[in-house]
Amino acid sequence: MNTSVTFRVNGHSTTVSAEADRSLLSVLRGELGLTGAKYGCGIGACGACTVLVGGRAVRACRATLASVADQDVMTVEGLAAGGQLHPLQQAFIDHGALQCGYCTPGMLLAAHALLHEQPHPSRQAIVAALEPHLCRCGAHQRILDAVEAVARPAGGVP
Amino acid sequence: MSAVRDELSRRRFLQLAGGGIAVLVTLEAGWLAAQDHGGLYPSDFNAYLLIGADGRVTVYSGKIEMGQGVMTSLAQMAAEELSVDVASIDMVLGDTDRCPTDMGTFGSLTTRMFGPALRAAAADARSVLLALAAERLGVPKERLIANRGVITVSGAESRRVSYGELSKGQHIVRTVGEAAVLKAAKDFEVMGRSLPRIDARDKVTGAAKFTADVRLPGLQYAAILRPPAHGATLRHVDTSAAARLPGVTLVQRDDLVAVLHADPDAAAAALERVGADWTTAEATVDTERVAEHLQAVAQPKESTRRGDLDVARARATRLFESTYRKGYVAHAPIETHAALAQWSGGRMTVWASTQTPFPTRDRIAKTLGLDPKDVRVVTPYVGGGFGGKSADRQAIEAARLAQITGKPVQVAFSRAEEFFYDAFDPAAVVTLASGLDRDGRIAFWDYCVYGAGERGTAHVYDVPALRIRSAGAMSYDPSVPAPRVHPFAVGPWRAPGANMNVYAAESQIDLMAAAAGVDPVEFRLRHVTDPRMRATLQAAAAAFGWRPAPGPSGRGFGVACSTDAGSYVATMAEVAVDAESGQVRVKRIVCAQDMGVVVNPDGARMQIEGGLTMGLGYTLAEELQFRGGEILDRNFDTYHLPRCSWVPRIEAVLVANDAVPPQGGGEPAITTTGAVIANAVHDATSARILRLPMTPERVLAAMAARRARKSPA
Numbered sequence: 001m002n003t004s005v006t007f008r009v010n011g012h013s014t015t016v017s018a019e020a021d022r023s024l025l026s027v028l029r030g031e032l033g034l035t036g037a038k039y040g041c042g043i044g045a046c047g048a049c050t051v052l053v054g055g056r057a058v059r060a061c062r063a064t065l066a067s068v069a070d071q072d073v074m075t076v077e078g079l080a081a082g083g084q085l086h087p088l089q090q091a092f093i094d095h096g097a098l099q100c101g102y103c104t105p106g107m108l109l110a111a112h113a114l115l116h117e118q119p120h121p122s123r124q125a126i127v128a129a130l131e132p133h134l135c136r137c138g139a140h141q142r143i144l145d146a147v148e149a150v151a152r153p154a155g156g157v158p
Numbered sequence: 159m160s161a162v163r164d165e166l167s168r169r170r171f172l173q174l175a176g177g178g179i180a181v182l183v184t185l186e187a188g189w190l191a192a193q194d195h196g197g198l199y200p201s202d203f204n205a206y207l208l209i210g211a212d213g214r215v216t217v218y219s220g221k222i223e224m225g226q227g228v229m230t231s232l233a234q235m236a237a238e239e240l241s242v243d244v245a246s247i248d249m250v251l252g253d254t255d256r257c258p259t260d261m262g263t264f265g266s267l268t269t270r271m272f273g274p275a276l277r278a279a280a281a282d283a284r285s286v287l288l289a290l291a292a293e294r295l296g297v298p299k300e301r302l303i304a305n306r307g308v309i310t311v312s313g314a315e316s317r318r319v320s321y322g323e324l325s326k327g328q329h330i331v332r333t334v335g336e337a338a339v340l341k342a343a344k345d346f347e348v349m350g351r352s353l354p355r356i357d358a359r360d361k362v363t364g365a366a367k368f369t370a371d372v373r374l375p376g377l378q379y380a381a382i383l384r385p386p387a388h389g390a391t392l393r394h395v396d397t398s399a400a401a402r403l404p405g406v407t408l409v410q411r412d413d414l415v416a417v418l419h420a421d422p423d424a425a426a427a428a429l430e431r432v433g434a435d436w437t438t439a440e441a442t443v444d445t446e447r448v449a450e451h452l453q454a455v456a457q458p459k460e461s462t463r464r465g466d467l468d469v470a471r472a473r474a475t476r477l478f479e480s481t482y483r484k485g486y487v488a489h490a491p492i493e494t495h496a497a498l499a500q501w502s503g504g505r506m507t508v509w510a511s512t513q514t515p516f517p518t519r520d521r522i523a524k525t526l527g528l529d530p531k532d533v534r535v536v537t538p539y540v541g542g543g544f545g546g547k548s549a550d551r552q553a554i555e556a557a558r559l560a561q562i563t564g565k566p567v568q569v570a571f572s573r574a575e576e577f578f579y580d581a582f583d584p585a586a587v588v589t590l591a592s593g594l595d596r597d598g599r600i601a602f603w604d605y606c607v608y609g610a611g612e613r614g615t616a617h618v619y620d621v622p623a624l625r626i627r628s629a630g631a632m633s634y635d636p637s638v639p640a641p642r643v644h645p646f647a648v649g650p651w652r653a654p655g656a657n658m659n660v661y662a663a664e665s666q667i668d669l670m671a672a673a674a675g676v677d678p679v680e681f682r683l684r685h686v687t688d689p690r691m692r693a694t695l696q697a698a699a700a701a702f703g704w705r706p707a708p709g710p711s712g713r714g715f716g717v718a719c720s721t722d723a724g725s726y727v728a729t730m731a732e733v734a735v736d737a738e739s740g741q742v743r744v745k746r747i748v749c750a751q752d753m754g755v756v757v758n759p760d761g762a763r764m765q766i767e768g769g770l771t772m773g774l775g776y777t778l779a780e781e782l783q784f785r786g787g788e789i790l791d792r793n794f795d796t797y798h799l800p801r802c803s804w805v806p807r808i809e810a811v812l813v814a815n816d817a818v819p820p821q822g823g824g825e826p827a828i829t830t831t832g833a834v835i836a837n838a839v840h841d842a843t844s845a846r847i848l849r850l851p852m853t854p855e856r857v858l859a860a861m862a863a864r865r866a867r868k869s870p871a
Binding site: 022026034035046048089093098100101104126127130132134141142143144156 | 224225227354355359360361362363365367373389423489490493539540543544570662763769771794795801802805807808869
């Protein structure tokens with residue numbers, strides 16, 4: 001039984017007609033062609049599918065289409081406004097905070113959500129925010145450094 | 159055979175290229191062949207480089223980018239020898255129609271093996287361009303300077319011509335066979351610099367396409383019936399309920415039962431409606447019983463013997479006998495295996511997350527009964543491989559389904575499938591007997607590894623008598639009747655086997671250093687003459703601030719070293735062990751590595767940090783739970799990878815050594831992780847860790863065993 005759900009994705013209003021309990025991840029990657037959000041585990045245990053809903057980090061594999069009705073959804077494709085990289089994106093490049101790049105969109109959006117709530121988090125707060133996100137290449141140290149550089153540009157690296 | 163294929167490929171390449179200056183490289187030349195230890199590289203030409211009329215340089219390589227940074231480092235090598243900017247280079251990787259034959263991306267061979275060939279091609283192209291420029295500008299070659307894609311006359315810089323102008327209208331194909339003159343490290347302008355990764359921007363914007371991101375019109379997502387355990391046989395299957403669902407295409411062909419749907423969630427839901435009865439064999443081995451099993455079924459074969467072991471053993475004044483073990487470890491790349499196949503006009507095109515595009519093409523061709531030239535494998539960005547994406551079941555399945563249905567089909571493993579079909583890092587046992595003589599020197603070394611193979615057993619120490627044996631190396635052959643060495647597939651996992659072997663050997667060295675009452679770094683240096691290993695150990699000690707003390711010192715300091723993939727590595731770590739919980743906290747790691755000429759220092763450091771971080775997994779937590787052929791870990795809720803809070807400050811030190819060509823960088827550091835942490839735990843607690851991963855329970859048990867031995871009977 002299809003329902004029409006209207007929401008905004010990366011600032012653009014969109015209406016998707018699909019089953020209400022379809023996963024947000026499937027809709028984003030399928031109908032909307034936004035493949036930046038990745039499948040990693042399907043149970044919300046790896047963070048690769050993380051997107052922002054109303055500014056908060058949400059696991060798109062566990063969220064339903066119906067749950068984002070009238071909401072603002074942002075994917076990694078929406079981070080660089082007008083082609084200008086977001087400071088987090090630039091910091092990831094500058095710090096070499098990625099290898100295979102598969103967990104990167106989720107990491108970036110989780111960091112974005114953290115800085116939205118808490119503009120100058122401590123190192124421990126950054127660790128806590130990214131703890132649920134898996135990275136198999138072992139880029140953790142550089143990911144933390146990159147987020148910290150944006151959160152506290154004056155330094156303060158322990 | 160090879161000559162025929164060469165000729166075909168050359169002809170096709172010329173047609174595709176359209177024009178310009180193309181360079182091929184052959185490994186027949188002695189200096190390149192000499193680097194091909196063990197004949198790992200194909201004997202036909204293995205590098206293409208094309209300079210187009212627009213001045214852009216395209217590098218074609220059958221290697222793939224899975225995070226290790228070769229897209230960038232290969233571009234740097236080509237740019238260096240060609241004297242162009244990295245920005246003017248386009249990389250085409252892992253496309254079997256467009257790239258030269260390659261056996262796969264593994265073994266830290268890209269830089270060591272493909273690197274010299276590519277550099278030779280680039281150096282040759284540069285010399286062709288200089289010759290063309292000499293003709294065009296009417297001056298001898300010696301008066302010309304090539305810089306950033308432009309050739310100028312020395313002393314008359316207005317007389318110039320660009321690479322693009324020189325390439326225009328040319329149809330030059332060169333084969334580099336003789337020794338090309340490569341630039342010396344002291345003249346490097348592009349190599350040796352920490353250029354940012356050229357894939358970084360695409361990876362932070364979401365523009366980077368991985369296999370499952372490729373879309374084709376009419377794409378069908380497949381969900382495939384899987385057995386509950388390896389070795390299970392299908393007794394009965396009922397697809398009638400699934401077949402009635404709207405939009406479902408059902409495929410049932412031999413062992414392949416799949417439902418296809420335009421929505422992946424709907425395909426997965428439809429598969430749940432397929433009823434299946436399976437027969438599974440009784441489990442005779444599981445996570446706890448595997449060590450005993452390996453020693454029972456695998457027969458040791460001797461590979462190395464030096465000196466008289468019996469005499470040396472008799473002369474030893476102190477004897478040490480240990481058994482080390484570890485379990486199966488998953489590759490667990492965050493991108494699961496994915497493939498997308500399109501059957502069109504008698505040709506099969508398969509996009510696949512694979513480390514082995516050419517062997518995968520050949521296996522697809524064989525399975526489908528096609529000529530390999532009618533199969534094309536394209537490799538988008540690979541979301542982590544670590545050896546695990548040498549297995550290509552998903553690509554073959556996608557191709558079969560596309561051929562059967564005529565529709566484009568994606569097969570992307572669920573996480574449960576990824577765990578189930580992983581070719582795991584093998585469980586292993588090492589039995590080790592060694593001795594010290596009365597001067598506190600190592601008298602003998604009698605080593606036997608079960609299940610993991612021999613990589614990493616050739617240590618760097620001077621030992622007068624030595625024997626190395628290996629049993630059941632990496633073997634998994636489902637056609638062999640049970641009991642097999644391994645109950646399911648095992649395969650290469652970042653530095654295959656070496657993680658186990660270095661853990662065992664370096665634990666034993668540490669144990670002997672402690673028994674001899676000698677600082678563990680000093681003990682190692684006393685037994686190492688290789689200047690590269692000595693320099694690497696000393697570099698690590700300097701960066702760490704190692705103050706000599708016999709172990710266990712109570713400080714929680716550990717050291718371990720190894721050689722792997724042509725590189726030398728020495729790692730030091732500091733840990734704290736919670737005596738109540740047994741939890742090991744890694745506080746700091748310093749890792750020094752001599753990897754010869756370093757193409758991209760920051761890229762090399764990334765690989766060292768990444769290896770050590772990944773290594774924390776097999777060291778502290780990762781051990782596959784299984785019962786017979788049944789894989790009990792199916793997702794990340796029970797199988798735990800290293801997370802941010804586990805990761806200490808890691809400092810990677812590159813030991814300068816421009817006298818040696820670039821060596822492997824992705825694998826060496828991880829080989830030391832288990833040993834360095836185990837040795838640091840011993841230094842902190844006096845307890846020797848004999849089994850990985852060192853879960854808190856095992857650490858507590860080791861500490862209790864230590865206390866029991868110390869207390870009077």
